[in-house]
Amino acid sequence: MVRDARLALRPVDRLLLAYVAFATIVVVPRGGLLATGTLWVVVLDAPVAALILLGPRVPPDRRFGRLGYDFYPLLLVAPLSAELGVLNGRLDPAHILAHDRVVQAWEYAIFRGQPAYELIRRYPSAVASGLFHFAYFSYYGILVGGPVLLGLAGRRDAARRVLLAMMLAFVVCYIPFTLWPVAGPYFAFPHPTGTVRQVWGAKRVYASLARGASIGTAV
Numbered sequence: 001m002v003r004d005a006r007l008a009l010r011p012v013d014r015l016l017l018a019y020v021a022f023a024t025i026v027v028v029p030r031g032g033l034l035a036t037g038t039l040w041v042v043v044l045d046a047p048v049a050a051l052i053l054l055g056p057r058v059p060p061d062r063r064f065g066r067l068g069y070d071f072y073p074l075l076l077v078a079p080l081s082a083e084l085g086v087l088n089g090r091l092d093p094a095h096i097l098a099h100d101r102v103v104q105a106w107e108y109a110i111f112r113g114q115p116a117y118e119l120i121r122r123y124p125s126a127v128a129s130g131l132f133h134f135a136y137f138s139y140y141g142i143l144v145g146g147p148v149l150l151g152l153a154g155r156r157d158a159a160r161r162v163l164l165a166m167m168l169a170f171v172v173c174y175i176p177f178t179l180w181p182v183a184g185p186y187f188a189f190p191h192p193t194g195t196v197r198q199v200w201g202a203k204r205v206y207a208s209l210a211r212g213a214s215i216g217t218a219v
Contacts, residue, residue, distance in 0.1 A: 085214030181216025
């Protein structure tokens, strides 16, 4: 039965299994097997792996079970992102910020400056700030809305393809963020102040990052 379940795994299942195995292997030498952060990752990854392996065994006539199996990758985005914070939290922040300086040098070579820091200060428009931050915040809705709307429209195969593409994009980003983390503007630069920071879009973005930003993911 175990062999049959393994062979029945979908590409997205194999992708996520490979990633949780990678994350579990990486965290041990960073913090020791019994360190709190290490145990947090192992405690998260073990049930995730079990969920993935048991998914193909859900009977086809169990509608809600199959629905959960189809869309479970969406439920893993937030915890796997938080896990990156734990993985990178085992590193010295100065080590991570040294990577930022390398990336900032690339940006300076291209833009002759730091757009993430300079533009909002050079052109302090509350309207532009609201629009750009709202566009940034809409990412969360797009992430969930695409596959869910396709599923509600009865296009389950299309929803599965979108989920696979999304999770592949996440994993392709998560692996470099684990091996060569970059803090990003939220951690590396002072936050803007004044009306550009007080508009609704900016307040929502900064509130969400304050609650869930993982250092090392270039936010």
